[in-house]
Structures are given as C-alpha cells and as structure tokens.
Amino acid sequence: MDSSLFTSDDKSSDNSVHTFLASLLFNLAVSAAILFLFCILRPRFKRVYAPRTYAVEREKRSKPIGNGIFSWIPAVLRVPDEEIIKRSGLDTYMFLRGIRSNLIIFAAISVISAASILPINILGTNGLTGLDSLSIGNVDSKSSRLWVHVGVFALIVVWTLWNIVGELRIYTHLRMWWLTHPAHASRAQASTVLVTDLPKTLLNNDERLFRMFDMLPGGVRQIFVNRSSDELADTVKKRDRLAAKLEKLLTKYAVKCVKTYEKASLRGDMYVQPRRPAMRKGPLSLFGGKVETFEYLSAEIAMCNHYIAQNLKQMQDFKRQPSALVMFNKQIAAHMASQAVLDYKPFSMGNVTADVNPEDIIWSNLKISPWSRRIRGYVSFGITLAITFLWTILTAFFSGLIQVNNLTKLKAFNWLTTNKFALGIFSGIVPSLIIALMMTLLPLILRLLLRLEGTPRFSLIDLRLLHRMFFFQVWNVYLVNILSSSSLVIVTNSLSDPTSIFTQLQEDVPKSAINILTYVLLLTFIGAAKEIFQGFSLAMRYLMPLLFAKTPRKIYSAEKPTEFNWGATIPTHTLVFLFGFSYTFIAPYVSWFVALYFAIFYIIYRYQFLYVYNDSKWVTGGLSYPKSIKQILVGIYISEIYLILMMLSRIHGTADSVMRVVVAVGIFMFTVAVNLYINDVYMPAINYLPLKKAFDIEQNPLLASEFPDVLGDEDVGFSESSDSSSLSLEQRKKRNWIYAMYSSLVPTSIIKQTIRTFPSILGSSTDTFVSSKTAPAMSRTQTDKYRLSMIDTSPMATAGRNELARMFSSPEIRARPVCNLWVPLGNEKLFGRLLWEIEHYGQGTILVITQGTEITEKFRVRADTDFDIEAIEVGDKAEVSNMQRQRTVSI
Numbered sequence: 001m002d003s004s005l006f007t008s009d010d011k012s013s014d015n016s017v018h019t020f021l022a023s024l025l026f027n028l029a030v031s032a033a034i035l036f037l038f039c040i041l042r043p044r045f046k047r048v049y050a051p052r053t054y055a056v057e058r059e060k061r062s063k064p065i066g067n068g069i070f071s072w073i074p075a076v077l078r079v080p081d082e083e084i085i086k087r088s089g090l091d092t093y094m095f096l097r098g099i100r101s102n103l104i105i106f107a108a109i110s111v112i113s114a115a116s117i118l119p120i121n122i123l124g125t126n127g128l129t130g131l132d133s134l135s136i137g138n139v140d141s142k143s144s145r146l147w148v149h150v151g152v153f154a155l156i157v158v159w160t161l162w163n164i165v166g167e168l169r170i171y172t173h174l175r176m177w178w179l180t181h182p183a184h185a186s187r188a189q190a191s192t193v194l195v196t197d198l199p200k201t202l203l204n205n206d207e208r209l210f211r212m213f214d215m216l217p218g219g220v221r222q223i224f225v226n227r228s229s230d231e232l233a234d235t236v237k238k239r240d241r242l243a244a245k246l247e248k249l250l251t252k253y254a255v256k257c258v259k260t261y262e263k264a265s266l267r268g269d270m271y272v273q274p275r276r277p278a279m280r281k282g283p284l285s286l287f288g289g290k291v292e293t294f295e296y297l298s299a300e301i302a303m304c305n306h307y308i309a310q311n312l313k314q315m316q317d318f319k320r321q322p323s324a325l326v327m328f329n330k331q332i333a334a335h336m337a338s339q340a341v342l343d344y345k346p347f348s349m350g351n352v353t354a355d356v357n358p359e360d361i362i363w364s365n366l367k368i369s370p371w372s373r374r375i376r377g378y379v380s381f382g383i384t385l386a387i388t389f390l391w392t393i394l395t396a397f398f399s400g401l402i403q404v405n406n407l408t409k410l411k412a413f414n415w416l417t418t419n420k421f422a423l424g425i426f427s428g429i430v431p432s433l434i435i436a437l438m439m440t441l442l443p444l445i446l447r448l449l450l451r452l453e454g455t456p457r458f459s460l461i462d463l464r465l466l467h468r469m470f471f472f473q474v475w476n477v478y479l480v481n482i483l484s485s486s487s488l489v490i491v492t493n494s495l496s497d498p499t500s501i502f503t504q505l506q507e508d509v510p511k512s513a514i515n516i517l518t519y520v521l522l523l524t525f526i527g528a529a530k531e532i533f534q535g536f537s538l539a540m541r542y543l544m545p546l547l548f549a550k551t552p553r554k555i556y557s558a559e560k561p562t563e564f565n566w567g568a569t570i571p572t573h574t575l576v577f578l579f580g581f582s583y584t585f586i587a588p589y590v591s592w593f594v595a596l597y598f599a600i601f602y603i604i605y606r607y608q609f610l611y612v613y614n615d616s617k618w619v620t621g622g623l624s625y626p627k628s629i630k631q632i633l634v635g636i637y638i639s640e641i642y643l644i645l646m647m648l649s650r651i652h653g654t655a656d657s658v659m660r661v662v663v664a665v666g667i668f669m670f671t672v673a674v675n676l677y678i679n680d681v682y683m684p685a686i687n688y689l690p691l692k693k694a695f696d697i698e699q700n701p702l703l704a705s706e707f708p709d710v711l712g713d714e715d716v717g718f719s720e721s722s723d724s725s726s727l728s729l730e731q732r733k734k735r736n737w738i739y740a741m742y743s744s745l746v747p748t749s750i751i752k753q754t755i756r757t758f759p760s761i762l763g764s765s766t767d768t769f770v771s772s773k774t775a776p777a778m779s780r781t782q783t784d785k786y787r788l789s790m791i792d793t794s795p796m797a798t799a800g801r802n803e804l805a806r807m808f809s810s811p812e813i814r815a816r817p818v819c820n821l822w823v824p825l826g827n828e829k830l831f832g833r834l835l836w837e838i839e840h841y842g843q844g845t846i847l848v849i850t851q852g853t854e855i856t857e858k859f860r861v862r863a864d865t866d867f868d869i870e871a872i873e874v875g876d877k878a879e880v881s882n883m884q885r886q887r888t889v890s891i
Contacts, residue, residue, distance in 0.1 A: 016131040016514045023518040031525035036069075038533045043067040048538050050611045051561040052087075055865050060087045062610045076606040082707075082737065084609070090178045091566075092609045094171060094622035099573065099602045101167055104745065105160055106580055106595035113588030116152045120145045121588075131517075135587040137510035141650040142657075149585040150660050153643055154667050156584055157636065161674045164629060166744025168682045171625055173710040174740070178621045179331070179689050180697050180704045188804060189357045191221070191331045193338055196323045196351040196456055197370040198225075203320055216337055218330030222801060224808045226325070226366055227318035232311045233812040239304035243819050244551075246297040249277060250823040250838070251551045251861055253294075257830050258855045273830075294834070298841030301819050305845035309817035309877075318813075323366040323456075325356060325808045332694035339688055347371065353457065354688070357619070362461075363810045365454045373454035380449045387445065388472060392480050439477070443469060443568035459620055465567030466624060470631045473575045474638075477519070509646070513587035516579050520590065523576060524597040532604045534612070537562055552822045552853035552863040559865050561614035570628050573601070578635035582642055626686050633675055640668040707736045711748055731762040818845045818880050820873040824861055826850035839884060847880045849873070 042049045042065075053064045065075045085093045117136075124138030132138060139145060184190055202209045206225065214220045256274050264271045278290040328334050334354045342349040347370035368376070446468050450461045541558060549555045580594030644664045651657045697704050706729075727735065735755060742751055755761060806814055821838070825831035825848060835848050852867025874880050 023521050027521045027525035031529035034529035034533045039069040048541050052611050055559040088609045090622045094625040103598035106591050109591045110595050117588045120148050135510035153585040170710045173708040175621050176693050177708045191334045192327045192356045193334045193354050194356045198322045199348050213326050216333035218333050221327045221329045224325040226321040226323045228810050229318045235307050236812050236815040242301050247551045254824050295841050302843040302845050305817050321367050335688040360457050365456050368454040376453045380453045391476050462567035466627045470571035520593050528600045555863040563615050564613040574631035582639040709736045710739050734762050816875045820847050822849045824853045824855050844877045
C-alpha cells in the first residue's frame with residue numbers, strides 16, 4: 001500500500017475536514033441522545049436529578065422545576081447570583097463565575113479573531129486546503145500580514161489579563177465578606193487553627209502552650225491537644241457495625257410482621273407473631289446453642305456502650321498526638337497565628353492552617369512525624385513522576401495503535417481507505433476517547449498519594465490535587481498526546497539538523513489543531529452530556545438503593561445530594577482554556593468551540609449546583625478560584641511561548657521579522673509583570689483576613705452582613721461622597737451587585753456614569769441612607785450586643801467547654817456512649833413489646849426511634865426526608881431515659 005496516501009498535503013487536508021465533520025456529527029448525535037434521555041428522566045428521578053429540592057436544609061432548597069423537556073434551562077438562568085451564594089456558597093459561585101468569565105473571554109476572542117486573523121489565513125498564499133487553510137500555516141512566512149496575528153494576540157492578552165485582574169479584585173472583596181459574615185465568622189471553626197508537629201516541650205505542657213498562643217489579640221478561648229485510643233476506636237467501630245446489623249434485622253422483621261398481620265386480617269384469622277431470628281454464639285458457634293438475635297445484639301451493643309462511657313471518663317489518660325486545635329476569642333488571631341513563625345526549630349509547628357472544621361480533618365495523618373511526612377512527600381512526588389512517565393508511554397502506545405496509518409496496514413482495516421466517515425471516526429474520536437477513559441483513573445491514584453503523604457485535611461487534598469491534575473494533563477493530554485504527531489517529528493529531525501526545528505514548528509504545529517479540536521468537541525458535547533446525565537449516580541443512587549437500602553437510615557442517606565469532584569474537574573476546564581488560547585493566532589476556529597464549551601457547561605453547572613450537588617464539607621471560601629487563575633496564567637505563558645517560536649521560525653533577516661519576535665517577547669514580559677503585580681497585590685490577601693478588614697468590622701459590625709463594594713468607594717461601611725450618602729440600603733446593595741457583576745468587563749468610570757445618568761437602575765429610594773457625618777455612633781454596649789447576637793446564631797459557638805472539647809476531638813472521642821436505632825416499629829399494637837425488650841436488653845444505652853419512618857401498603861420501608869433524625873438522637877443515658885419516659889406518657 002502506498003504510504004503517501006496519508007502523507008500528501010491534499011489528502012491530509014481532505015482528511016482534516018472529514019475528521020472534523022465525523023467528530024462533530026458523532027458527538028452531536030451521542031450528546032443529543034443523552035440530553036434527550038436526561039430531559040425525559042429528570043422529572044421522574046428526583047433522587048438523582050433534583051435532590052436539592054427536598055433533601056437539604058429548607059433555606060438552601062431550590063424551587064422544583066416543571067416537567068417540560070427544556071423547562072430547566074430558563075429556570076436555572078433566571079436564578080440571580082445572590083441566590084447561588086445563599087444556597088450553595090462562595091466556592092460554587094466563584095467556580096460558576098470563573099466558567100462565565102472564560103465564556104466571555106472566548107466569545108470576544110472568537111469575534112475578534114474571526115474578523116481579523118481568519119481572513120488573513122484564508123487569503124494566504126501557501127495553497128493549503130481544508131481546515132489547514134484556516135490556520136497560520138497558510139500564510140507565507142515572509143508576509144507582513146503576520147503583524148495581524150501578533151497585534152491581535154497582543155490585544156487578546158491585554159484583554160484577558162485585564163479581565164483576570166478585575167475578577168481577582170472582586171473575588172478578594174467577596175472572600176473578605178465571606179470570612180467576616182456572621183454566618184461564617186460566628187462559627188467556632190472560623191477562630192480555630194490546626195497546629196501539627198508540636199514539640200514535646202509543648203505537647204506535655206498545656207499551660208505553656210496556652211500562654212504562647214494567648215499573646216495574640218483577644219487571647220485563647222480553648223486548646224484541644226489531640227488524643228487517640230486504638231482500643232476505643234475499635235470498640236466504636238464494632239458498636240456501629242452491630243447497630244447497623246440490628247437496624248437491618250429489626251426492619252426486615254417489622255416488614256415480615258406487617259405482611260403476616262395483613263394476610264391474617266384478610267383471611268379473618270388470629271394474628272400470630274412470626275418467630276424471631278436466632279443465631280449461634282461463642283467460639284464453637286456451629287455446635288453451641290442458639291440465642292435470640294435481637295437479645296444478643298442488644299446486649300453486645302450495651303457492653304460496647306459501657307466500655308465507651310468508661311473510657312471517655314479516662315480521656316486524660318489517652319496518648320497525646322503531636323498536634324492541637326487552638327480556638328481563639330477573635331477571628332483575626334487565628335489568621336495571625338497561621339501566618340506567624342511559631343518556632344525556630346526545623347519542622348516544628350511548621351504546618352498551621354486556619355478555619356478548621358473537625359469533619360475536614362484526616363485524624364490518622366495527625367500522628368505522622370514531620371520527618372516521616374517529608375519523606376512520604378518525596379516518595380509521593382517520585383511516584384507521581386513515575387506515573388507521569390508510564391502514562392506517557394501508555395497514552396502514546398494506545399494512540400499510536402489506533403492511528404489510521406497503522407490500522408490501514410492491517411487487512412481487517414483496509415476498508416478505512418474508502419470510507420471517509422469511518423476514517424474520520426478513527427482519526428478524531430477514538431484517540432480522544434482513549435485519553436478520556438485513561439484520565440478517569442488518574443484522580444483516584446493522585447488523591448491516594450496525597451493522603452499517604454500525610455496531608456492533614458480533605459479540602460487540602462483537593463486543593464493540592466488541582467495543580468497535580470492540571471500539570472499532568474498539560475503534559476500527557478496537551479504536549480505529549482494531542483501534539484504527539486508534530487512533537488515527535490520535531491524532536492527526531494532536530495537531532496540530525498537542529499535548524500530544522502523552526503521549519504517543523506512552522507509546518508506541523510498548525511496541522512495539530514485538528515487533534516485539539518476533536519478533543520474539545522468530545523469534552524463539549526459528550527463530556528457535557530455525561531456531566532448532566534449522571535449515569536453512574538443514576539445507577540448508584542436509584543437502582544442500588546432499591547436493592548440494598550433496606551433500613552430507614554440507608555434510605556435517608558440515599559436521598560442526600562452527591563458531592564462535586566472539585567480537584568479533578570477544575571483542571572479540565574483550565575486545560576480547555578489552554579487549548580483555545582494557545583491556538584488563538586494559530587487556528588482561530590478552535591476558540592469558537594472553546595467558547596461553546598464554556599457556554600454549555602455554564603448552563604449545566606448552574607443546574608447541577610442548584611439541584612444536584614451539595615458540598616457541605618467543601619467550604620473553603622472559594623480558595624480553588626485563585627489556583628485556577630494561576631493555571632490560566634500558565635496557559636497564557638505557554639501560548640506566548642508558541643507565538644515567540646512561531647515568529648522565530650519566520651525570521652528571514654529582515655527588520656520586519658525581527659521586530660515581530662521583539663514584540664512577541666514584549667508580550668511575554670508584559671504578562672510576567674502583570675503576574676508579579678497579581679502575586680504582590682492580591683495573593684497575600686486571599687488566604688488570610690487582613691488586619692484592616694478585621695478593624696473595620698470591629699468598629700462597625702454591621703459591615704459584616706452588608707454585600708461589599710468591590711470598587712472600594714466605602715470606608716468602614718460609610719461613604720461621604722454624594723453618590724452614596726443619598727442611597728437607601730437596598731439601592732446600595734443593588735449598586736454593589738452591579739459593580740460585582742460588571743466591573744471586570746467594563747471600565748468603572750463607565751459603570752458609575754451610567755448609574756448617575758440612569759438612577760432608575762437602582763430602583764426607587766424609600767429610606768435615605770444616613771452618611772457617616774450625621775450617623776450617631778454606636779455605643780460599646782450596642783456593638784457588643786450586636787456582636788454577641790452574631791455569635792449566638794451558631795450552635796457551635798454557644799456550646800460549653802466540654803461540648804467544644806468533644807466537637808474538636810478525634811472521631812472515637814466524639815462517639816456517644818449510647819446507640820440510636822431508627823426502625824419502623826411505630827405500630828404499638830404489633831411492636832410495643834419488641835421495642836421495650838430491645839431497650840431493656842440495651843441496659844439504658846439504646847433508644848429506638850420510630851418517628852419519620854413507616855411501612856407502606858406495598859410493604860416497603862419509607863423514610864421521611866423532612867424528618868431530621870440528627871435532631872432527635874440523644875447523646876447519653878439520661879437523655880435516653882428522658883425520651884423513653886416521654887414516649888410512655890404520650891402512649
């Protein structure tokens with residue numbers, strides 16, 4: 001077979017069109033089918049597609065959507081941004097805002113490049129056909145028209161960086177608002193830091209540890225040195241396992257009793273209670289006597305509970321771990337402690353993190369020594385590099401295996417040479433699918449490595465995973481796999497002739513745009529359809545519970561919304577940004593589909609976060625957003641390096657060609673300057689609460705709950721300018737939202753002038769806001785009262801010292817010495833004696849809860865999703881006894 005069939009320019013150009021069309025049609029067809037299936041299933045499977053309408057707190061629930069096929073699209077677009085923050089938090093809002101910002105950037109790039117760069121490429125004189133005629137490869141290397149590519153790209157870089165700086169300014173204000181808002185600042189975790197690697201001199205001296213941190217403003221409220229007990233942890237696990245087994249058996253027996261009762265009633269016979277399950281016990285259980293299972297399990301649970309209660313009284317004897325949680329009286333003290341150098345000894349108290357939620361801590365990793373943690377980190381990094389190298393070989397092997405040039409050498413695939421559509425399928429879809437499938441396994445491996453390193457918090461694992469995933473994808477998906485056809489040729493030829501690298505860059509890099517495009521098409525259509533269809537969730541959250549969720553507790557848990565995979569998803573979007581931006585001047589048509597990608601995902605993610613995802617544990621105040629900005633800057637750098645190399649490959653000794661290289665380098669240096677500005681101005685204010693902001697809140701606590709002015713017109717919540725002094729509170733709020741929405745896109749002077757010219761935008765003023773000159777000063781008593789009311793809004797902040805100590809302890813210490821069983825035994829006529837016996841065998845440590853669950857007419861167990869089981873569960877024997885007495889009185 002003649003190999004030139006696949007290497008000639010004409011045939012290659014023709015194949016690029018067929019590859020694009022085949023990829024587009026295939027992805028459109030598959031995604032349309034999946035989307036249509038979602039629209040049909042959405043109203044019928046609320047557990048999968050709308051759990052946030054009923055299975056979250058009432059104030060965070062979204063309004064149900066009608067059953068129309070496409071009614072969900074306008075419904076999610078009508079929800080204002082303020083509601084998104086209220087329902088889903090700042091992390092979600094900044095993620096959606098980042099997607100929208102990328103959409104706006106590439107929408108502008110698409111228009112600009114289509115009107116400037118694209119005509120120049122089409123009118124090129126190199127005679128390329130197909131999609132290659134739309135790339136820079138069609139422009140003669142000596143043509144002065146290349147100035148259009150350089151100039152337009154410079155304009156695009158300036159526009160993008162201006163947008164990034166504006167978005168970071170807005171995010172900084174929003175994060176400070178989130179940190180100081182009463183809903184967050186009043187929580188105990190907002191004023192708590194986790195300190196690892198404590199030296200022995202402090203670990204065994206509580207008073208010295210207290211006095212050291214008490215130097216910070218406001219002093220220390222409480223210190224919790226972490227303790228653990230392996231024996232207690234094993235007992236708690238055993239108790240929970242027995243309790244789950246008892247709940248399952250009781251539920252199964254209750255259903256059996258109801259069935260027997262209904263059958264007896266229909267026949268008119270007397271109801272006879274079914275025989276209770278029995279089991280053998282002891283080491284010789286096969287030959288020993290049987291005991292009633294309910295009695296045996298209840299007694300075993302009681303023994304575990306007594307052991308837990310006895311050990312909790314001796315908690316001071318538990319082994320101390322080299323870490324502690326320090327709770328301050330003021331939030332600013334926690335942020336100051338996180339930034340301070342706590343010790344001069346190497347690796348001593350070097351890891352201090354603020355805003356600590358006990359549920360976010362990986363308690364087993366707190367036991368790791370600092371030396372072991374660093375050795376693990378080096379080993380993990382080495383394994384990551386090895387995986388990257390191995391992944392490179394695997395992806396290159398599989399991609400090369402299904403290359404058309406290789407497949408057509410086999411007789412079984414000779415038919416591809418005559419079937420252009422099938423040729424396009426193999427060229428544009430199969431390689432992308434191979435990459436996508438292999439990348440699904442990567443986050444699991446990297447997440448495990450980060451945990452084995454000794455990372456102390458789950459959220460920190462996700463934040464660190466963001467960068468590892470991004471750089472892994474840049475190497476394996478972008479540089480190695482997507483551009484393998486051009487990269488391998490460039491490297492091979494440059495070994496024998498180093499000067500040929502520029503020629504190869506000029507010819508081969510533009511041709512790789514089709515590989516970029518087909519991968520973007522796969523992510524845009526099938527990736528988006530996969531995200532909204534939630535096929536895995538459909539199986540696990542609907543079909544699996546039907547088979548395995550048999551107890552009220554498991555049924556209740558199955559209704560809870562799923563969590564969003566932050567660490568693995570965000571890098572994919574920044575990778576797509578890199579795809580589009582790097583080919584802005586090379587093949588501008590790629591940016592059109594990147595804009596479409598962000599538009600589709602923006603709509604889908606608005607639906608997902610409003611109706612599907614609920615990340616109660618992922619509460620970082622949008623810390624993933626600045627990390628994605630750093631990745632976007634990396635994408636801009638890579639694109640500018642491309643521009644420099646492309647212009648270097650077109651130098652012909654003329655001043656004109658040299659100046660293009662100089663301008664390209666100037667664009668790169670301008671980006672470096674902006675990056676340094678961002679690092680100096682915004683990055684230090686992102687992680688920690690600034691002292692000035694804390695002082696402003698101290699002077700005027702009302703500032704904490706007012707939406708911030710991102711343009712900085714206000715000082716301590718009041719402005720003496722004529723623009724602000726006459727505005728009502730509602731008008732100020734609307735004005736600040738306008739600033740937050742548009743100040744990164746439109747110059748601030750234009751926004752302010754528009755508001756002055758058209759004041760009706762802010763609505764009518766009913767109550768005039770009083771300026772700071774005439775506003776009466778709040779007395780210290782009033783200020784303290786308001787601050788106290790904010791603190792009282794949080795249950796964690798109102799807890800006593802003992803309760804706080806339990807909340808901020810390891811899981812085995814937080815375990816209660818009683819057991820709450822949730823089973824459908826509410827029928828007193830059928831289960832009254834059984835309920836009493838279970839609690840009797842439990843020796844006062846078992847409470848049977850029958851509310852919120854029932855057995856339906858079809859003999860299925862139902863759990864009321866509006867019933868808050870945690871609110872009725874008890875924590876000690878006194879509460880168990882009290883609940884039992886109340887139940888007896890009500891009966």
